[in-house]
Amino acid sequence: MSWVHTLQTELEKLYDWLENNTHTDKILPEVEQLKENLHENKTILIAGEFNSGKSTFINALLQEEKLSVDIVPATAVLTKLTYGEHTTLYGYYKNGAKAHFSIEDLPSLSSEKQGDLTTIRNQLSYIELQLPNPLLKNLTIIDSPGLNSGHEHHEMVTKTNLNQADVAFWLFHYQHTGTEQETHNIKMLQEYNIPTYGIINAIDLHNEEEEELEDFIDFNMRRLQSFFTHVIGVSAKEALDAKINGDEELLYYSNWERIDTLINSIINDHTLKKESMYKKYINLLSHLYQELLQQKDTLKTNYYENIVENFMLRDYPYIEEFYVNTLERKKQLENEVHGLRKQLPSSPIQSYDYLEEMYNFIASYSRATKVNLLYLETQQKNLYLFSSLLKDLNKSIRKYNKQMLKNKERKKYIEIKWNDLNNRKWPEKSDIKHFIDEQLQYNKKIGGQDSDYERINSKKKELRKYLISIRENNNSQLQKLIQHYHNNLNSLYYEYYNTLASHISNNDIHNVNSIKNIEIFYEDLQKLLRILEIPDTHIQQASSYKKLENIYQCINNVYKPNSPLSSFVKYYEKYFNIQLTSLSNDSPIVEISQTHFLETIEEPLEKMDYQTDELYNKKDRIEKIIIGSVVWFIIISFWILTIIMALLDI
Known part of the structure; x- marks a missing residue:
């Protein structure tokens, strides 16, 4: 049985239980949304303030211009980009209805420009743009409205749909990075346990003569390290132009390779969807926990209260000191x-x-x-x-x-x-x-x-x-x-x-679990929480596994906030959850360089083998030439002398 099937089954059981509990019916939409997200692609939320370049960034991801870019708030309605064989536009109304629109209506529906579709746009919850883009086969992209656009409903739309995201990219504009309003909104993403990457856009505006770009990124990384584990500087505008025109050099200077690598890692991360779904599930249980805190029910506490009171008076001081x-x-x-x-x-x-x-x-x-x-x-x-x-x-x-x-x-x-x-x-x-x-x-x-x-x-x-x-x-x-x-x-x-x-x-009092079995509806919730007992090594190794256990404990302790039993359970968990084996088992290794202790040694010289025979031959040839020249000189001289003498006799 896959984790998807298991979680879906338990969500359906929880949904049935919630329908019969009027005090927690506001959790039902969350359960329904989670069931839908379970079968969807990994979803990336593109968030940021107005004019941070979100639409250009998404166009660069798609390698084509599909979303409008303007000086007015370009994204007025949350836009979900999904894969489709043909380019198709759908609108989802707040009342749950769905309508098909012409692709030419996209600019009017997605931006704050006034027009014939303004009334319809105000009635929409979000729009879905289906594109035959290969990236969307593996990912769904959500383009959220700018959170400082001056339109209050933009922030409301983004908050309402946060729970759909598995990963978030927060875009800063290079010229105003990490403002007070931005940090406030980023904390909102953290509250939903959404892994968020910081993207500083428009680095093409950076002046290298004033400050090294790398120093600028490092400085902002230190400023924002409490919010992000990674901060990447890019130029979405240059990346889009480069991909459309096939300009490799411009693509390199845009630093878009970091984004492509990040996108590929998200696509290839086979645990991301599971981790994200369990985080959303934890958020759901957290909301359920808040609802359950409002309910009071009769607890059978007399027997356990007497035992706990005796324990707190007699044994607790010694155990606390020992602890x-x-x-x-x-x-x-x-x-x-x-x-x-x-x-x-x-x-x-x-x-x-x-x-x-x-x-x-x-x-x-x-x-x-x-x-x-x-x-x-x-x-x-x-x-x-x-x-x-x-x-x-x-x-x-x-x-x-x-x-x-x-x-x-x-x-x-x-x-x-x-x-x-x-x-x-x-x-x-x-x-x-x-x-x-x-x-x-x-x-x-x-x-x-x-x-x-x-x-x-x-x-x-x-x-x-x-x-x-x-x-x-x-x-x-x-x-x-x-x-x-x-x-x-x-x-x-x-x-x-x-x-x-x-x-x-x-x-x-060693049967402390019996204290937790008092809640009336515990048996129904117990079936849901058994998912923690499934031998899934991926979930057990994930950070969300411990958080799931923690929220499980909170739900089980809901009826004991003011009881001495709650104090006992708190101390019991405190004493029995002490981690005494937190040291790493990795053996330290100290390496020794084998090249730095010795002085440098020169390589041996090769022997010299100059051939001198040619020099001797050269000298012999020259001597022969000289001797030959002298002999010919004598012969010619004698011949000339003989001719002269013969002429004189005549």
Whole structure:
């Protein structure tokens, strides 16, 4: 059986019971409304003051302009946007009647502009605009009238329909955020337990030169943190233009991505509707509780009053003192644990001094609690070995880096010399030989430094082992300390409840539930409240589950406001609802950075392998060219001389 079917069944039973009870018939419309909401989509209420941009905001959600935007109050009648295969407009009258209107009538029906439909508009409870928009397949959107528009009925319409919303978006205009009137109206949403998100609209008007936008949002978040868990700044106008025109850059600057993400999370939150319905159900029961407070009925109290009076005179003073002492002991244990957790670093430890400080901190708690004192000796030894190795390793790294610096300078010198030799037209063989010798010496030193680098890395691995051991010892000891405090709390818990139970049973008042079964109509309400006993883990984990139990208690105590039984029930709940196991079971973990303890080590240089054979070949080629040139010069000279001599003889 689904929770929807269960809740609907119980609402129908409550409706039947209310019809037979004339003193609570004003609750009937709420039950009827809740039954309708049970089968509707998740509903988002868009609320805010006049001219905060609600209609533009909704148009941006729909990615199309459907609602009118004007300088006059644009939304005069509450407008519900739902999904439909075709664009259709319906009006729902205050007397329960429903009428179909032309879509052209939407501006006249939804705004305060005077016209032919003004009289009809004043008779409407709300209008429904059905659109073939994919967003509305999963969500219903309610556009509420502006609450500072100057029209009193706007606020009345919004308040009347608040209970339809599962989530509310409160829109502020950028230029007047969080006014006194706005905070008053936001509190109204809180009274209905509606999750509300703060939206600061029109951030495109912000001047970044005067103040960073992020600082402006953070400032307003601090101002409004008692009302909202999230405050988002957007420009609905820019978002709408961007989505219509496909302008990704404008969409980015509008910050609309935050809204899309929020909408998707609401759509994909499978517990939201259930949580919302139970909150509305709690509101309904709260109203019922207020009605029941007005009813007085005869209670069979004589037997229980005598027992309770004896208990209050004889046992109550001792139990009250025992209760106070127990709470003080509980608070002391919690403060010690909170103090331990609070002083733990939130980021990895990056220095040896902080490592020693963390050891001293954990050691002080260990000595005070006498928990695993072996930790002191073991961890102190690890720290000593780690410190010695760390100093030795950093010394080796500094020596290695110093030699590396020299090698780099030598390498640079050899590279310059190579370029010089390579650029010469006729390099000397002695220079080439000298270059080869220097390159061999450099490579020999590099080879030795490679082995130094490997030795340092080997020591680094050993150092990491010590760090891991130190971290594991710290976290193991912290876990044992936390467990120690949990054990003390459990002992306190059993001591307290055993003592309390013995005093209750001695006075024959341990059947306190019998006091709550006096109400005439309790049997009918009991069927409804059994929904709390359904093994639904989602509801039991939700915040509304405890509130449902609380309102259940209120309804059951309605007939005892002035009776000594009420005082007893109050004390009984006070004593038996003490939470002694409120500490978190999460074991604290202190991380240690493995990269910040050691000095930076230079990477090894590569060997140099300049090929000098080409230089020798170059010199040989040049020598051959010169010798050849000289021989040809002699031959040509001899030939010319021979010709000259022959001419002279002629």
